[in-house]
Amino acid sequence: MSTEDIGEVIDFLPNEEVDSERIRQYSVAQKSQHFIDSLKEYERIGKDLNNKVNVFSGSALLLGCEGTDFLGFAENVALNVGANIVKLRLSQALSKAVDTPLALRTLFEFASRNSPSLIFLEELDIFAEDATNNAAVLKAALSRIDWALDRTAFVGYTTRPRNIDRKIRQSIDRTYVFEKTTTEDRIRFFEAALTEREDLDPKSVAEVTEGWSYSDLRHLVGYFLLMKPREQDQQTPSTLRAQVESSNILPVGKPQIAEAVFKEIEEGYRPKLEEVEEVYPNTLLDQLYLMAVGDNYVRTQEVIENLNKSMPLSADEQQFLNKYPFLLQGEAEDRLTRLLRAKKTHDRLSRVLGR
Structure with a gap:
């Protein structure tokens, strides 16, 4: 060379x-x-x-x-x-x-x-x-x-x-x-890096960041130093934990957190049951089930069966559920009852219309 x-x-x-x-x-x-x-x-x-x-x-x-x-x-x-x-x-x-x-x-x-x-x-x-x-x-x-x-x-x-x-x-x-950072690793690091932040107790920060890697700690220190100190003398454990959680740092030392975030992104938005019940009153559910059955009965049945068994959904099933989130509402027996009722109604309409 x-x-x-x-x-x-x-x-x-x-x-x-x-x-x-x-x-x-x-x-x-x-x-x-x-x-x-x-x-x-x-x-x-x-x-x-x-x-x-x-x-x-x-x-x-x-x-x-x-x-x-x-x-x-x-x-x-x-x-x-x-x-x-x-x-x-x-x-x-x-x-x-x-x-x-x-x-x-x-x-x-x-x-x-x-x-x-x-x-x-x-x-x-x-x-x-x-x-x-x-x-x-x-x-x-x-x-x-x-x-x-x-x-x-x-x-x-x-x-x-x-x-x-x-x-x-x-x-x-x-x-x-x-392996992962030790408690002493984290305490010593925060004691040296956060000397100007009297509102932050190094031992408390070390407890909150258990399992974090060295690079994660560096990012967190950067976050703290760029934020104005709190007015109180020392942050309580609860406020400290809340501040760490709001730091927008995805710790590589805790892969389970990253995995949960990635899964949520890949599977898309899954509405809470309370939101579904509020948006879809009981009187509309039969019509909505009929719409889903008419679109794809087999897929509707598969999604309902997996929901009833608490089985993980595939990416396609997640997309289908995003389209028909009302399938989340109700107990297992209620879902199956509405599914069968919608199937009978759909078949009857098909015969009447000559399809």
Whole structure:
């Protein structure tokens, strides 16, 4: 690759420019200390450690949920061992115009020439998928990593560990697993980020945001700092929870919330029973059932049967229910009675009209 091409696909952050003041996820920074200690000890012992068998080189794999502060791990390592951070620009490295295996080789070569360096490979699974050219190139490059000899270390992360080639996992020295943010993570983060907000108690905010990811917490802090403080000294748990719920933040750390939102969007609006009863008085229901039966008796019957059994509705059935929301009204027996009555009326009218 030319110098210009390298500049397009590789990000180089000198050690002195690594932000030491950034608020990192506490549990991630704590685990990074284990890797830091290993690198420092390996640097002290040197190549003698691997005389009989290669037991360590200087590589780590991070596994965790979406929104984990993986960058915080890499930054903490770089700051403590005096390394530059070298990364691939994913948008460029994965474009059709770029030879991805060549970009990977260039990444490792560039890091070696600019040591001491920490290679930080984001979304590792993209480059380490089983039985691909990228995985073969990556495995070969990892086999040449040696912190004691050339002061080059490697940290890669993924939120999709099943997609990583087993041989890649076998070639990496350490694997660190991160789950959701801990209570201490959240308390420490809010204590550091919300120092100017006396109306917000970090412990209370931490309780309300249980299960949220590090990236979710950052978005919430941004929301709080852009809102004017409340007049009272401390928000009550109920008002705090209401404010968090109204923040318009969809936490990636709680996928069940996102799933509920997506389902509601995909299935469309489903009116409440009270709304249906108000709009469709009992005297009109027989005529409305007759209209639905005339449109599509089979589909009307299927929807009613699924409603009566509390079964999930397909997308087509949801659309049909959106067209005829009055089918929600009444008990199971009442729906079937009206359906049969509408079917008899429809058949009789068809005979009279000669259809």
